[in-house]
Amino acid sequence: MKLAFDIESGDFASAGKASSQIKQVLKQLQVDPKTIKRIVVAVYEAEVNVVAHSVGGTLTANITESEIVVVVVDRGPGIVNIELAMKAGFSTASKEVREMGFGAGMGLPNIKKNTDDLKIESRVGEGTTLTFRNAF
Amino acid sequence: MRLTDIIRLTRAHLAAGDEIEGREIKNGFSSDLMSDVLTLDTEHMLLITGLANIQLIRTAEMADIEVVLLARNKKATPDMIELAKETGLVIIETPYSIFRASGILYENGLEPVY
Numbered sequence: 001m002k003l004a005f006d007i008e009s010g011d012f013a014s015a016g017k018a019s020s021q022i023k024q025v026l027k028q029l030q031v032d033p034k035t036i037k038r039i040v041v042a043v044y045e046a047e048v049n050v051v052a053h054s055v056g057g058t059l060t061a062n063i064t065e066s067e068i069v070v071v072v073v074d075r076g077p078g079i080v081n082i083e084l085a086m087k088a089g090f091s092t093a094s095k096e097v098r099e100m101g102f103g104a105g106m107g108l109p110n111i112k113k114n115t116d117d118l119k120i121e122s123r124v125g126e127g128t129t130l131t132f133r134n135a136f
Numbered sequence: 137m138r139l140t141d142i143i144r145l146t147r148a149h150l151a152a153g154d155e156i157e158g159r160e161i162k163n164g165f166s167s168d169l170m171s172d173v174l175t176l177d178t179e180h181m182l183l184i185t186g187l188a189n190i191q192l193i194r195t196a197e198m199a200d201i202e203v204v205l206l207a208r209n210k211k212a213t214p215d216m217i218e219l220a221k222e223t224g225l226v227i228i229e230t231p232y233s234i235f236r237a238s239g240i241l242y243e244n245g246l247e248p249v250y
Binding site for chain 1: 168169170171172174175179187189190191192194195197198199200215223
């Protein structure tokens with residue numbers, strides 16, 4: 001099963017719609033609740049990242065009987081230093097994002113914590129692609 | 137701790153949710169930082185917060201939080217209440233500060249996450 005979502009830059013009201021739908025599907029598939037939580041927290045963090053930091057992008061979830069693979073692609077601006085972005089506490093978030101309860105430099109480390117595999121590719125001026133996988 | 141006791145002890149008003157009677161909550165956590173809430177491995181707990189926006193409800197949904205307590209007279213907006221009803225989240229509102237509500241509930245047996 002494939003689920004695809006567009007994510008608009010700055011649209012905080014919609015951030016979470018993709019993770020919410022994915023949660024419903026995983027519940028219907030009777031995936032273990034702890035595993036569902038890990039997956040949807042990672043997806044939600046990724047959604048918030050696209051809304052907060054990028055000019056917009058897409059999120060695609062491929063769900064099989066045994067795993068989920070999520071690919072999040074944004075159209076820029078790209079991450080200058082991925083190693084630094086992965087460091088807990090490092091953030092380039094705006095004041096507005098912080099006022100929403102995010103932007104503490106915890107998103108990418110938390111995605112890593114909650115996924116079995118995480119791959120980040122980024123080119124400044126082009127965009128970032130996040131690919132992560134969780135087995136059921 | 138019974139949810140009805142949490143409501144009584146914090147003089148809270150129920151803004152969203154039903155089937156309050158008989159519900160038990162074991163743990164509590166206080167934070168305005170949703171990023172921090174998303175790192176918790178504890179589920180079905182009470183979140184005490186001063187943040188009242190739609191992302192609070194989404195965070196609660198993803199983190200499997202059962203009840204949020206809005207401190208210091210923060211009010212849930214209609215879109216927050218609508219989403220909470222969809223996701224089965226209970227929202228309660230207290231005139232007490234985060235500090236006071238946390239202190240009272242801790243003193244009466246609500247367990248901390250850390």
